[in-house]
Amino acid sequence: xxxxxARISQIESLWVAACEGSCSQEDLNTLYEAVHQLNGSGAAFxxxxxxxxxxxxxxxxxxxLVHDRAPTPAERVKVLIELSVLKVFAVDLDTASPAxxxxxxxxxxxxxxxxxxxxxxHEEAHADHAPTILIADDEAFLRTKIALSLRAEGFAVLExxxxxxxxxxxxxxxxxxxxxxVMMPLMDGLEATQFIREAESLQGIPIIIMTVHNRAEDxxxxxxxxxxxxxxxxxxxxxxxxxxxxxxxxxxxxxxx
Numbered sequence: 001x002x003x004x005x006a007r008i009s010q011i012e013s014l015w016v017a018a019c020e021g022s023c024s025q026e027d028l029n030t031l032y033e034a035v036h037q038l039n040g041s042g043a044a045f046x047x048x049x050x051x052x053x054x055x056x057x058x059x060x061x062x063x064x065l066v067h068d069r070a071p072t073p074a075e076r077v078k079v080l081i082e083l084s085v086l087k088v089f090a091v092d093l094d095t096a097s098p099a100x101x102x103x104x105x106x107x108x109x110x111x112x113x114x115x116x117x118x119x120x121x122h123e124e125a126h127a128d129h130a131p132t133i134l135i136a137d138d139e140a141f142l143r144t145k146i147a148l149s150l151r152a153e154g155f156a157v158l159e160x161x162x163x164x165x166x167x168x169x170x171x172x173x174x175x176x177x178x179x180x181x182v183m184m185p186l187m188d189g190l191e192a193t194q195f196i197r198e199a200e201s202l203q204g205i206p207i208i209i210m211t212v213h214n215r216a217e218d219x220x221x222x223x224x225x226x227x228x229x230x231x232x233x234x235x236x237x238x239x240x241x242x243x244x245x246x247x248x249x250x251x252x253x254x255x256x257x
Contacts, residue, residue, distance in 0.1 A: 015083070132155070138162060150241070190225045193225045194226060
C-alpha cells in the first residue's frame with residue numbers, strides 16, 4: 001500500500017506524456033502494465049468506486065495500445081479526474097488513517113491547465129456566474145469524485161460531510177442545487193432537507209438525494225421531506241450531471257414565470 005501514491009504518480013506522468021504525443025511505444029507499454037497492476041489491486045481496496053476507476057483506466061489505455069491511437073480530449077480529462085480521485089484515496093492509505101474524521105473535508109481540484117482546450121473557453125468555464133452545487137456526503141472519496149466531475153463541467157462546488165453543515169452552508173451561500181446523502185453523522189440528509197424547506201431564504205433550491213436505498217417507502221419518505229429528485233448509488237457521473245442540469249433548467253423556468 002505504501003507504494004500506491006508513487007505508482008499513481010508514475011501513471012499520471014506517463015499519461016500526460018501520452019496526451020502530449022511524447023510517449024514512446026515502450027512508455028505506453030509501461031503505462032499499460034502500471035495501470036493493469038493497479039486495476040488488479042482495485043478489488044482489494046474494498047471500495048466499489050476505486051475498482052470502477054481502475055477498471056476505466058485499464059480499458060482506456062488498453063484501447064490506445066490495441067488501436068494505436070492518441071487519447072481523445074474527453075479521455076484526457078476523464079483519466080486525470082480518475083487519477084486525482086485515486087490520489088485522495090492513496091493519501092488516506094499512506095497515512096494509515098482508519099477513517100476520515102467527521103470534521104475533515106477533502107477538496108481536490110484539477111490544475112487549470114488540465115482543462116485548457118478541452119471544454120472550450122477556459123475563462124468562461126470558471127466564470128463567476130457559474131451555478132453553485134453543494135455536495136453533502138460523509139464519504140470523502142465519493143464526494144471528491146463528484147466535485148471533480150462537476151468542476152470539469154464548469155460548476156462551482158461546495159463540500160460538506162454532514163447534514164448540519166449542509167444546512168449552515170446553504171444558509172450562507174444559497175447554492176443553486178444541493179446533492180444530499182441520506183446517512184450522515186450529526187444530522188441526516190432527510191432531516192437537513194426538512195430544515196432547508198422550512199427556511200424562507202432557501203425556498204426553491206433543488207435538492208437531489210443520493211442514497212443506496214431504493215425501496216418504494218424510502219423514495220416516498222424522501223419526497224415527503226421535500227426533495228426534488230432521487231438518484232440511487234452507485235451511479236454514473238454523467239447521469240448525475242444530467243439530473244443537475246435538468247433541475248437547473250426547471251428552476252430557471254419557474255423563476256422566469
